[in-house]
Amino acid sequence: MKELFTMLTDPRFHLLYGVTQRFSMGPEPRQARLNREDMTLAEGVRKKARVYPFMRLGTHPSPLKGDLFSPMFGVVSDINERSLFLEAAEPDEELRAMAAEVRKTDVMELARDCGAGAEGRKRLALGLKELGLNTRSLGQECETLIINGLNPDPGITWAEPMLMAHRSTLSAGLALLRQLSPARKIVLAVPREMRLQFHDLEIAHVPSQYPASVNELLVKAVTGRERPEGVGVVGLHNLWSLGRVAETGLPLVETVLTVGSLRHSGNYIVKDGCMVGELLDFAGIELREGDSLVRGGPLRGESLDKLSRSVTRGSMGVFVVEAGTVPPMQGHAPCINCGACVLICPARLSPSLLSRYAEFALHERARKEHVDACLECGLCGYVCIARRPVLQYIRLAKHKLAEADRRLAPPEPAGAVAGNEPESKEDSHA
Amino acid sequence: MPDVRNAVLLAMSAPPYWHCGRTVRRQSLWMAVALAPAALCAVWNWGLPALRVMALCVAACVAAEALCQKVMGRDISVDDGTAAVSGLLLAFMLPAAAPWWLVCLGAAASICLGKMAFGGLGANPVNTTLTGWAILFVSFPLLMDANAMQLDTTFVDPLLRLKYFGAAAAEEIPFEDLLLGRQINGLGAGQAGALFLGGSFLAARGFVRWHIALGFFLGVAGLATAFALADPATNASPFFHLATGSVLLGGFFLITDPANAPSRPLPMFLFGLVGGALVMLIRKYGVYADGAPFAILLANLLAPQLDLLRPKPFGGR
Numbered sequence: 001m002k003e004l005f006t007m008l009t010d011p012r013f014h015l016l017y018g019v020t021q022r023f024s025m026g027p028e029p030r031q032a033r034l035n036r037e038d039m040t041l042a043e044g045v046r047k048k049a050r051v052y053p054f055m056r057l058g059t060h061p062s063p064l065k066g067d068l069f070s071p072m073f074g075v076v077s078d079i080n081e082r083s084l085f086l087e088a089a090e091p092d093e094e095l096r097a098m099a100a101e102v103r104k105t106d107v108m109e110l111a112r113d114c115g116a117g118a119e120g121r122k123r124l125a126l127g128l129k130e131l132g133l134n135t136r137s138l139g140q141e142c143e144t145l146i147i148n149g150l151n152p153d154p155g156i157t158w159a160e161p162m163l164m165a166h167r168s169t170l171s172a173g174l175a176l177l178r179q180l181s182p183a184r185k186i187v188l189a190v191p192r193e194m195r196l197q198f199h200d201l202e203i204a205h206v207p208s209q210y211p212a213s214v215n216e217l218l219v220k221a222v223t224g225r226e227r228p229e230g231v232g233v234v235g236l237h238n239l240w241s242l243g244r245v246a247e248t249g250l251p252l253v254e255t256v257l258t259v260g261s262l263r264h265s266g267n268y269i270v271k272d273g274c275m276v277g278e279l280l281d282f283a284g285i286e287l288r289e290g291d292s293l294v295r296g297g298p299l300r301g302e303s304l305d306k307l308s309r310s311v312t313r314g315s316m317g318v319f320v321v322e323a324g325t326v327p328p329m330q331g332h333a334p335c336i337n338c339g340a341c342v343l344i345c346p347a348r349l350s351p352s353l354l355s356r357y358a359e360f361a362l363h364e365r366a367r368k369e370h371v372d373a374c375l376e377c378g379l380c381g382y383v384c385i386a387r388r389p390v391l392q393y394i395r396l397a398k399h400k401l402a403e404a405d406r407r408l409a410p411p412e413p414a415g416a417v418a419g420n421e422p423e424s425k426e427d428s429h430a
Numbered sequence: 431m432p433d434v435r436n437a438v439l440l441a442m443s444a445p446p447y448w449h450c451g452r453t454v455r456r457q458s459l460w461m462a463v464a465l466a467p468a469a470l471c472a473v474w475n476w477g478l479p480a481l482r483v484m485a486l487c488v489a490a491c492v493a494a495e496a497l498c499q500k501v502m503g504r505d506i507s508v509d510d511g512t513a514a515v516s517g518l519l520l521a522f523m524l525p526a527a528a529p530w531w532l533v534c535l536g537a538a539a540s541i542c543l544g545k546m547a548f549g550g551l552g553a554n555p556v557n558t559t560l561t562g563w564a565i566l567f568v569s570f571p572l573l574m575d576a577n578a579m580q581l582d583t584t585f586v587d588p589l590l591r592l593k594y595f596g597a598a599a600a601e602e603i604p605f606e607d608l609l610l611g612r613q614i615n616g617l618g619a620g621q622a623g624a625l626f627l628g629g630s631f632l633a634a635r636g637f638v639r640w641h642i643a644l645g646f647f648l649g650v651a652g653l654a655t656a657f658a659l660a661d662p663a664t665n666a667s668p669f670f671h672l673a674t675g676s677v678l679l680g681g682f683f684l685i686t687d688p689a690n691a692p693s694r695p696l697p698m699f700l701f702g703l704v705g706g707a708l709v710m711l712i713r714k715y716g717v718y719a720d721g722a723p724f725a726i727l728l729a730n731l732l733a734p735q736l737d738l739l740r741p742k743p744f745g746g747r
Contacts, residue, residue, distance in 0.1 A: 010450065154448065216744065227745035292441045299446040306440065323441060326449040336454065336552030339639075339693030347744035350693070373743035378446035385452045389444035 012154040013210040016191050019157040022165045023256055023267045027282035032071055032086040032273030033310035036079070039068055045084075049076045052091060052099035054251050057084060063125065064139075066132040066313070071253040071271040073099070086273065104249030105131065111179040124180050131245050132252035132313065138180055138242060142232035145183035146222050149190040149236050150206070150213035153297020156258045156317045158267045159236055163196060166240065173243025174201065180242075183232065189222050210299070211346050211377035237316060255313045259283040260298075261320040270311055276318055277307030290323030299378035300391075333386040341380035341390055347373045351380035355393035363404070366397040374398070454551070458511025460637050464628035465518055465683070471611045471621035475585075476526035480617045483528055484521040490537030491517030498546035512551050516540055519559040522618025522679055523723065524566075525576035532566060532573055539565040552689040556730040560684060560723050567723070576614050587614035588674045589719040597658075597666045608673040615675065615720075622673040629682025638686035641698035642705075646681040647672060649706015657714060665714075675720030677709060684723070690730040697736040704736075705729035 039058030051057065051070040058068035070086065073095060078085040091099065107128075114123040125135040151159040162170065177186065188201050191208030206212055206221035215233040220226050237256065245252050253272045258265060264285055276293060287293070293304040295311065298319050311318060341351035349370060357366040371394060380390040472480040495513035499506050508514075520540050524533060540562025548554045554561070567574045577587040588608065592600035607613060611621035618625070633640040654668035671677065676684070685691065685705050692701050705725050712721025 010448075012448070287438045287440070289439050290441050291438070292443045292447055294445075294447045298448045301445060301447065303442045303444065303447070304440065305442055307438070319447065321443075321447045326447070326451065327453045328441075329443050334550065334552070337689040337693075338552065339688045339691070340452075342693035343639075343695070348741045349743055350740075352693070370743040370746060373745060375744065381444070381446045382448060383450050383452070385454050385457055387449070387453065391446065392444035 010154070015151045015154065015159070015208045015210055015213055016193055017151070017157045017160065017265075019265075019267070020161050020164045021267070022161060023158070023269045026254075026268035026270035026274060027278050028088070029072060029086075029271050029274045029278055030088045031077075031275055031278070031308075032074070032088075032271065033275060033308070034068055034071075034084045034086065034273040035082065035312050036068060036084045037082050038062075038065075041079070041084075045076060045079075047076055047079060050074070050089070050091075050095055051076060051086060052095050052102075054102045054253065055098075056251075060129070063122075063129060064134065064136040066129055066134050066252060069132050069251040069253050069272075071273055102250070106249060107131070107176060107246040111176060114179070118182070121180060121182060128176075128180070128242070128245065131250075133241060133245060134238070134314070135180065137232070137234045138177060138238055139182070140232045140234075142181075142183050143230035144185045144187060144223070145177075145181050145232045145234060146204070146219060147186065147188045147236060147239055148213065148215060148218055148233050149188050150208065150218065152213050152235065152237075152316055153299050153301070154210045155260050155265070155298045155319060157260075157265060158256050158258055158316075160194070161267060162236055162240055162256070163190065163194070169240055169243035169247055170236075171198075171243070172246040173239040173241070174198075176242050176246050177234075177239060187222060189218050211375070211379060214346070214375050214377045216375050217346055217377075237314070241313065252313055255311065255315055257311060257315050258317040259285065259319075260317065261285045262322050262325055270315075272313050273310045275307065276304060276309050276311065279311065279318055280307070280320065285320055287320060288323060292321040292323075294319040294321060299382065300376060327387055329389055330387040331389060333388050335388060336386050338385055340383040340385060344379045344383050346377060346379070347375050349374060351390050351394065354397060355380075355388060355390045358393035358397040358400075361400075363397050363400045366394075367401055371397050371401070454510040454512060457637060458515050460632065460635065461515045461683070462511065462518065464632045464637075465515070465522075465618070467624035467628050468522065468611075468618045468621040468679075469518070471624040472522070472526070472617045475611045475621070476580075476617050480526040483524055483526055483533055483617060484518060486530060486533045487521035487524070487537050488514050488517035490534045491520070491541050494538045494541035495546065498542055499550075502546065504550070507551075510551070513541060513545075516545070516558045518618075519679070519683055520562050523559070523563050523616035523676060525574070525579040526617040527579040528573065532570060536562040536566045538562075554689060556727050557684055557687050557690055560727050560730075563723055564727060576616060580614050583614065585612050585614045587719070588670065589713070592666050592670070592674075593719050597662065597664055600666045600670060605669065605673070608670070613674065616679070619676040619679040620674075622678050625678040625682060629678065632682065638682060639688065639691070639698050641695050642686045642691055642702040643681050645699040645702020645704075646685050646706040646709075647677075647702075649703040650677055650681070650709050651706075653707050653710035657710065671710065671713070675709075675713075676722040680709075680722040680726050681706070685726045685729060690733055692733050692736040692739075694737075694740060697739045700739070701729055701733060701736050704732060 036058050039060050041058045042056045045057050051074055055070040057070055073091040074086040074088045077087040110127050111124055114120040125139050128135050187204050189204045189206045190196050192205045204222045219231050241252050254269050256269055258267050294301040295304055335352050335356050345351055354366050354369055354371050374394050378391045384390050491513045492508050496506050496508045520536055540558050544558035544561030545554050577590055588603050609623035613620045632638045633643050650671055651668040654671040657665040692698050708725035708728055709721040
């Protein structure tokens with residue numbers, strides 16, 4: 001009912017785009033910038049070292065975070081705290097031979113060998129981690145696991161083709177997911193309008209208007225309850241990655257993402273670490289002075305400052321927002337109490353009030369106004385006629401409150417922290 | 431990267447990167463568009479004096495806002511059009527024969543006391559336009575009385591007729607006359623048909639909250655019907671009440687100013703309802719013929735209380 005009365009007249013918010021075309025392969029990267037934060041680099045990986053596809057470059061200390069593999073033939077051109085830079089290079093005989101020696105893992109066999117039960121799941125998760133997969137959300141503790149089959153953000157269009165045209169990959173991922181997840185029930189949530197049958201999977205039809213794809217709202221649409229216990233959500237993207245590894249038997253070195261601008265939109269399978277500039281070139285998108293470059297979704301993503309930023313496993317899209325197509329954000333604009341954000345907020349908060357509290361550093365008051373119930377869907381900023389960075393203010397308040405809590409709380413044992421980072425961390429790289 | 435395009439200067443922003451495209455300026459523009467039919471009707475019915483008052487009032491409001499911002503050391507933001515719209519709305523409530531100094535005084539009072547004194551757009555506790563109007567109305571009752579100012583006309587003041595000659599005399603005025611603005615009233619407030627068109631357009635486009643407007647009109651019509659059923663001899667029909675005074679102007683353009691209204695659907699509706707009911711109570715039991723402006727000012731004061739009616743946040747227990 002609420003959808004009828006919101007002011008979202010933007011057709012892009014209807015998360016069905018009728019795109020069913022199979023994904024194209026992305027560019028062969030000339031350069032790559034891989035995220036190596038917290039990773040222990042493999043032996044011999046240093047500046048000028050030569051690398052070949054699927055070569056292990058680093059190991060993540062967390063059992064839930066995937067290891068790092070090279071997506072191509074090349075040379076390590078630089079290494080710093082956060083990133084590892086590769087430069088494409090013609091391989092010689094020796095390197096070719098090494099590349100040919102990369103053995104495929106029969107992942108299903110691995111799953112069988114690991115056995116059932118909690119121990120078996122743990123072993124399987126470790127095995128998958130060694131194939132470059134993040135298994136935190138896939139293997140999370142829950143009774144019911146919901147696969148989020150909606151396009152996460154408006155403008156992202158890969159969910160439909162993934163469900164329709166790349167079904168074999170999903171099926172492979174699903175078979176593996178059943179081994180990996182402790183959930184007793186796995187449900188695939190798809191848009192209401194989508195006709196889809198899986199013989200071995202329960203389908204739940206949910207609304208298809210953004211913000212329906214926000215995890216918390218998806219859970220509510222499927223279970224009818226708000227923040228219930230024992231229900232987990234995993235992205236379709238993760239399931240696809242799982243299926244990709246199961247199908248190829250090779251470590252994960254790629255991601256599916258939508259590259260979009262005002263006129264162009266396409267879905268590509270892109271190599272890990274591919275530079276955004278190369279990707280845009282490949283997609284034929286011209287950038288002009290004053291355009292904004294976004295990694296992630298157009299509503300929740302992050303703004304990039306230069307073309308030499310890269311996409312990593314877990315990136316969902318790269319978007320260009322042309323200068324002049326949206327009114328520019330006004331950092332200092334005061335709230336004019338128009339109430340549009342209050343009307344649209346799916347969490348029933350008052351973003352107007354929250355953003356003002358954050359503006360004047362009254363973070364404790366924001367806590368009293370339930371800032372932690374915010375789902376960070378970004379709609380408040382979308383409808384703000386004063387063009388205030390509302391979501392950014394709310395994130396600031398949340399960040400400051402978390403910081404304050406950390407200062408007050410007793411120090412946690414090391415190691416416990418690693419696996420508990422928020423979901424978004426997985427794709428915030430370089 | 432060897433790529434030359436790397437030299438492109440990218441604009442950093444904060445999420446969301448897409449936007450619905452609505453800005454304060456565009457909102458004001460649509461308000462002006464919605465007010466245009468009534469402005470045209472006003473000129474049609476009252477001639478050039480109406481145009482004079484409207485132009486002067488808009489100019490005075492814009493000038494007052496620019497001056498205030500200059501004095502307060504702020505960026506001049508009159509280009510957002512809000513002052514112009516406030517000016518036009520104020521002009522709509524003045525008689526077409528209002529003297530120039532009255533118009534300027536009202537405009538200055540509206541902007542300085544009704545808006546800038548509280549910090550600018552959206553910070554005022556009660557409606558900007560009505561603040562100026564109320565100051566003029568209590569200070570210069572004779573000059574603000576359209577019936578006394580507009581002597582050179584064949585129109586009648588329907589509300590005065592109702593108050594002093596009874597319902598039967600009031601109902602003699604043909605309804606089309608009320609709709610076409612052939613009534614003595616504020617120069618624009620009386621253009622009932624045109625205001626209804628413009629206001630419905632705004633509500634349908636979501637520029638004003640339909641919950642408030644609907645509540646307001648239901649409040650007026652509901653109480654008017656109740657009165658009319660109780661005693662048809664002294665009470666006019668609900669249609670008469672809707673088409674007279676500043677009810678249409680107030681319901682669509684004044685009470686819906688979101689800065690002074692609650693922001694959630696149910697409180698908005700109740701807010702409108704209270705405003706509408708107050709109009710009828712003032713008309714029936716008060717000393718003023720038209721209760722709408724004061725009713726809206728009173729309802730504005732109630733808005734913060736209504737805002738306390740709120741649902742639990744998502745997942746809250």
